[in-house]
Amino acid sequence: MKYIDEYRDRALIKGLVAKINAESTKPVRLMEVCGSHTMAIQKFGIPALLPEHVELLSGPGCPVCVTDIGYVDHAVALARRSDVILTTFGDMIRVPGSTSTLQSVRGEGAAVQVVYSSMEALKIAENNPDKKVVFLGIGFETTSPTTAAAMQAARNRNIGNFFVLSAHKLMKPAMTALIDDGVKIDGYICPGHVSIVTGTAMYEEISAAYKVGCVVTGFEPVDVLQGIDLLISQFEAGKPGVEIAYKRLVTPAGNTKAWDLMWEVLEPCTANWRGIGDIPESGMAPRETYAEFDAARMIPVEIEAPQEVKGCMCGAVLRGTHRPTACPLFGTRCTPEDPVGACMVSHEGACAAFYRYAG
Numbered sequence: 001m002k003y004i005d006e007y008r009d010r011a012l013i014k015g016l017v018a019k020i021n022a023e024s025t026k027p028v029r030l031m032e033v034c035g036s037h038t039m040a041i042q043k044f045g046i047p048a049l050l051p052e053h054v055e056l057l058s059g060p061g062c063p064v065c066v067t068d069i070g071y072v073d074h075a076v077a078l079a080r081r082s083d084v085i086l087t088t089f090g091d092m093i094r095v096p097g098s099t100s101t102l103q104s105v106r107g108e109g110a111a112v113q114v115v116y117s118s119m120e121a122l123k124i125a126e127n128n129p130d131k132k133v134v135f136l137g138i139g140f141e142t143t144s145p146t147t148a149a150a151m152q153a154a155r156n157r158n159i160g161n162f163f164v165l166s167a168h169k170l171m172k173p174a175m176t177a178l179i180d181d182g183v184k185i186d187g188y189i190c191p192g193h194v195s196i197v198t199g200t201a202m203y204e205e206i207s208a209a210y211k212v213g214c215v216v217t218g219f220e221p222v223d224v225l226q227g228i229d230l231l232i233s234q235f236e237a238g239k240p241g242v243e244i245a246y247k248r249l250v251t252p253a254g255n256t257k258a259w260d261l262m263w264e265v266l267e268p269c270t271a272n273w274r275g276i277g278d279i280p281e282s283g284m285a286p287r288e289t290y291a292e293f294d295a296a297r298m299i300p301v302e303i304e305a306p307q308e309v310k311g312c313m314c315g316a317v318l319r320g321t322h323r324p325t326a327c328p329l330f331g332t333r334c335t336p337e338d339p340v341g342a343c344m345v346s347h348e349g350a351c352a353a354f355y356r357y358a359g
């Protein structure tokens, strides 16, 4: 508790809030690109502590939310095969596909198992040699090294019935695509977990090319406010740059071992992002040298034509152009108990965060 208390210290919070309110003089738009930040910002009521002209936007940082509907349909088709055990992190099973969810096909008898790690999925494969065990690889640079590690372990241990359906994504192409697409962003609240692996080199490139501030921060109120304070200081001075407000875990170099493993097993590919569309070189798929573990290559299935969920504004929410409360279905037809779109399903989704804390 002592550790947490330091980052929830009332005097520190009050000091930071006073400093931000004193130094911020003009409208500024800051975007967080991490679902955990979205949740922390709403949970701790950060927007209410800031001047009205400081706008906080939620971007495409929730890995479940940005996963496109075609991928969910692909996973559903795989789960429907009688020779497949489909393994997934829990959030994915309620995400709506075009006409079904993994939860509903599990109710129809499909073998869908929730796991807490890629290694747990590998263990299921080891224990079920007569089945093809497919792991849904979801997430950014935080989780893709763990998927890569499971694929490498499958090879080392001769587990030939382990497969990955990869929807892994890279953070930098999405951050630049939003600005290229005309979304006005004055500073990025950069993701703490991703940055532990990546380090800060990619933010240096973004900041230099787009003249936008990039500050990495953590998830407690003092962390978040420190990050916002640094971004506002940069903005007011007209000197955007890269800073780390999460030095207890993030270094400029990142975790090079995890980074190298990810690039050894996976390679960049064009990926479809919900609400943004195709972004070249923004996904991570198994390399040719690991093709035997690639579910997309090795397990043929018929996938239905994708149909977007009618009325859902997840796309606009993920691009930061609309708040969840602007969606006519928010809190009425769409709730965490009965979600219509992915942003309400995931515990890191912007719609779920607003519903819980700010709706």
Ligand code: SF4
Pocket (backbone or CB within 6 Å): 311, 312, 313, 314, 315, 317, 324, 327, 328, 329, 330, 331, 334, 335, 339, 340, 341, 342, 343, 344, 345, 351
């Ligand atoms: S409130 Fe529901 S329907 Fe509306 S954008 Fe969010 S997830 Fe989609």
